[in-house]
Amino acid sequence: MIEIVNLCKAFEDHVVLDNVNLTLRDGETIVVIGRSGTGKSVLLKHIIGIMKPDSGQVVIDGQDITRLDEKELNALRLKFGMLFQGAALFDSLNVRDNVAFNLIEHTKTDDAAINKRVAECLEMVGLHGIEELRISELSGGMKKRVGLARAICMNPNIILYDEPTTGVDPIGADAINELIKELHGKLKTLAVVVTHDMVSAYKVADRIAMLYKGKIVEVGTPEEIKNTKNPVVHQFINGAATGPITED
Amino acid sequence: MDGWVSRLGKRFIAFVNYTGGVSVLFAKSIFWIFVSPPKRKQILDQMVKVGIDGLPIVFLTSMFTGIVISLQTAYQMQKISATLYIASIVALSITRELGPVLTALVIAGRTGASITAELGTMKVTEQIDALETLATNPIKYLVTPRFIALFFMLPLLTVYADIIGIFGGYMIGVFKLHIGANLYMTTTWDALKLKDIMTGLIKSFAFAMIICTIACYEGMRVEGGAEGVGGATTKAVVTSFILIIAADCLFTALFYFGFSF
Ligand SMILES: Nc1ncnc2c1ncn2[C@@H]1O[C@H](COP(=O)(O)OP(=O)(O)O)[C@@H](O)[C@H]1O
Ligand SMILES: [Mg+2]
Numbered sequence: 001m002i003e004i005v006n007l008c009k010a011f012e013d014h015v016v017l018d019n020v021n022l023t024l025r026d027g028e029t030i031v032v033i034g035r036s037g038t039g040k041s042v043l044l045k046h047i048i049g050i051m052k053p054d055s056g057q058v059v060i061d062g063q064d065i066t067r068l069d070e071k072e073l074n075a076l077r078l079k080f081g082m083l084f085q086g087a088a089l090f091d092s093l094n095v096r097d098n099v100a101f102n103l104i105e106h107t108k109t110d111d112a113a114i115n116k117r118v119a120e121c122l123e124m125v126g127l128h129g130i131e132e133l134r135i136s137e138l139s140g141g142m143k144k145r146v147g148l149a150r151a152i153c154m155n156p157n158i159i160l161y162d163e164p165t166t167g168v169d170p171i172g173a174d175a176i177n178e179l180i181k182e183l184h185g186k187l188k189t190l191a192v193v194v195t196h197d198m199v200s201a202y203k204v205a206d207r208i209a210m211l212y213k214g215k216i217v218e219v220g221t222p223e224e225i226k227n228t229k230n231p232v233v234h235q236f237i238n239g240a241a242t243g244p245i246t247e248d
Numbered sequence: 249m250d251g252w253v254s255r256l257g258k259r260f261i262a263f264v265n266y267t268g269g270v271s272v273l274f275a276k277s278i279f280w281i282f283v284s285p286p287k288r289k290q291i292l293d294q295m296v297k298v299g300i301d302g303l304p305i306v307f308l309t310s311m312f313t314g315i316v317i318s319l320q321t322a323y324q325m326q327k328i329s330a331t332l333y334i335a336s337i338v339a340l341s342i343t344r345e346l347g348p349v350l351t352a353l354v355i356a357g358r359t360g361a362s363i364t365a366e367l368g369t370m371k372v373t374e375q376i377d378a379l380e381t382l383a384t385n386p387i388k389y390l391v392t393p394r395f396i397a398l399f400f401m402l403p404l405l406t407v408y409a410d411i412i413g414i415f416g417g418y419m420i421g422v423f424k425l426h427i428g429a430n431l432y433m434t435t436t437w438d439a440l441k442l443k444d445i446m447t448g449l450i451k452s453f454a455f456a457m458i459i460c461t462i463a464c465y466e467g468m469r470v471e472g473g474a475e476g477v478g479g480a481t482t483k484a485v486v487t488s489f490i491l492i493i494a495a496d497c498l499f500t501a502l503f504y505f506g507f508s509f
Contacts, residue, residue: 050380074383088378090370101382105389150382 001026002047002158002190007056009042016042017053018214029184029191031201033236034211035245040194041085043211044160047192048080049073060158078106081151085162087143089135089150095122096131099149121149124183126175141168148176152183159183161193165200177203198237202226210236212245269469273387274461277395280388286396294397298359302405305358309350310342310409314416317341322425331425335432336439338417343440347410348448349496352455355402356488360463363394364484367467368477376468391464395457402456403449410445451499455492462488 002024009017016039024030034040045051046058049065057064065073089098099118103109109117115131122128125145130138138146144164151159161180165173177200184191184204195201201208202222209219210233218225218233228234235243280286318334325331367390370376379386414436421427466484470476 045377048381050377070385074385077381077383080381082378082381084374084378086373088374090375090378092366101384105382105384 001061003057003059004043004047005057005059007043007046007058008054009039009046009051010054015214017046020056020211020214020216022209022216022219024190024192026190027184027188028206029180029193029204031193031195031205031208032211033194033196033198033201033208035196035236038211039214040211041162044082044162044192044194048077048082048160078102078154079157081154081156081159083144083147083151083159083161083164085166087147089138089143089147091135093135094131095133095135095138095146098135098146099153101150102154117153118149121153122146124152125149125179141172144168145172145176148179152187155187156189157187158190159192161191161195163195163197164193165195165197173197173200176200180204198239212236270461270465273391273465273468274457276387277391277461277464280385280392281396284388286388286393290393291396294393295401297362298355298394298397299401299404302355302358302401303408305354306351306405306409307412309354310347310413311416313346313350314338314342314413314418315420317346317413318417318420318425322420331421332427332431332435334417334421334425335427335435338421339414339436339439340444342413342417343410343444343448345448345496345500347413348406348452348455349492351406351409352402352452352459352492353489355398355405356455356459356463356492357485359398360459360488361481361485363460363463364467364481365477367464368470368480371468371470372473372476386468391460391468394464395460398456398460399453402459403452406448406452407445410448447499447503451496454495454499458491458495459488462491 004020004022007017007020032040042051046053053066057066065076096118097104099121100114103114103117118131125148127145164176168176180191180193181204183189193204205222207219207221208225209216212232218228218230225233225237231244235245318338321334321337322331325333376386379389418432421432422429463484466480470480
């Protein structure tokens with residue numbers, strides 16, 4: 001379980017997170033929606049501890065990770081998988097070494113076992129035979145999927161997805177949605193999916209939370225969100241150009 | 249109210265911040281060498297990038313420097329019929345001063361800039377964040393291997409530059425000024441003492457640490473996309489140049505006044 005308690009973060013005088021409170025339950029897939037630039041990525045970076053809050057806590061299984069030192073954090077991070085918005089693959093390494101990064105750096109797995117695991121992970125994201133390619137040879141959608149393969153390589157308990165379907169064609173996007181659901185079914189992972197793609201949100205979410213002006217303005221099941229009375233959420237999920245969000 | 253006092257104050261704070269940041273990075277890169285040394289392959293990759301790939305440009309600079317020094321001195325020495333001194337002047341000025349300094353400047357412009365650009369690109373494309381999420385310390389993984397590679401390769405390149413520079417002088421001395429080949433070489437050997445080469449090498453170890461620390465520091469704190477990477481690269485090269493020349497001045501003074509070198 002992850003509890004985000006009164007989380008605040010500002011960059012100089014630009015307040016991005018303003019008292020965010022959210023509880024993520026084990027085994028659920030929670031989708032965080034919100035406009036570009038509201039701080040969804042910043043929120044994810046706090047959950048995995050690569051950004052430090054100005055105040056507030058991120059409590060993972062009873063442990064406040066904002067107080068951990070680097071060694072303790074790193075032990076914890078091996079249970080995490082994170083897919084970055086731009087995939088953030090290492091372009092000095094080929095696909096295989098990217099996917100197997102954790103295995104190579106943090107375990108003593110032999111080459112044959114690594115190759116097998118890399119092939120498995122790539123298969124899961126619908127790719128094969130690209131182990132030796134350089135990152136610069138991949139298309140945008142392939143990068144996302146390789147990023148996903150890297151995130152799931154260590155069978156994490158918690159997976160953070162930053163806009164997994166953005167920049168991927170509709171068919172590829174649906175494959176990613178299916179994958180998120182499948183992983184969720186198989187590994188019973190806690191998944192946090194950040195997106196503004198409502199098709200994807202409805203498809204994968206157990207619950208949806210909306211981030212607006214630094215706060216979580218509504219949390220609920222996809223059904224509850226669809227029938228929301230909150231005008232801000234209503235405008236966002238219907239993609240209307242006029243409404244409270246665009247008025248100020 | 250935003251007068252010069254407050255601007256000066258801000259400048260001063262920025263300067264203290266910068267110095268502090270660079271010192272911390274320097275300390276951490278050394279810390280990781282001992283706590284968890286990088287894999288041999290990573291160091292070797294970097295050594296190839298710094299050393300082998302730097303050979304051609306170091307060759308050209310030191311060759312031309314050797315030629316130029318001997319021509320310029322010949323111009324003076326011919327007046328007093330002392331052209332033979334060219335051999336020792338070239339040997340000493342190259343090994344004590346120009347070999348280490350020019351090699352450091354060339355490598356700061358070449359390798360230092362490319363380190364900043366590479367790390368800066370990694371920063372703006374979130375690869376450095378990704379490293380952290382993969383439970384890997386970015387300084388340990390990115391800075392320390394480069395630090396070790398430069399620390400050993402820059403002095404080696406300097407020795408190479410010394411040899412090439414002396415050879416440049418030799419070509420002018422022997423083929424243009426018609427000093428006997430054997431005579432030129434004996435004069436060179438007689439002039440050179442181990443301490444001349446050593447003082448040059450001590451400098452180049454220090455220059456290597458300057459180049460790597462500044463380049464990595466600038467790269468790892470890039471903000472704002474491709475433009476930020478460009479700006480940081482320029483800044484890294486300029487700062488390294490200034491520090492290399494300042495450090496050279498300091499070392500030369502120390503060797504001159506302080507020790508019995
Ligand atoms: N490292 C940073 N330094 C300064 N500002 C940042 C940084 N990271 C994010 N921001 C700012 O925080 C805001 C939220 O960014 P982000 O979380 O990336 O938005 P999104 O919801 O689209 O993922 C943006 O206005 C961005 O400019
Ligand atoms: Mg984002």
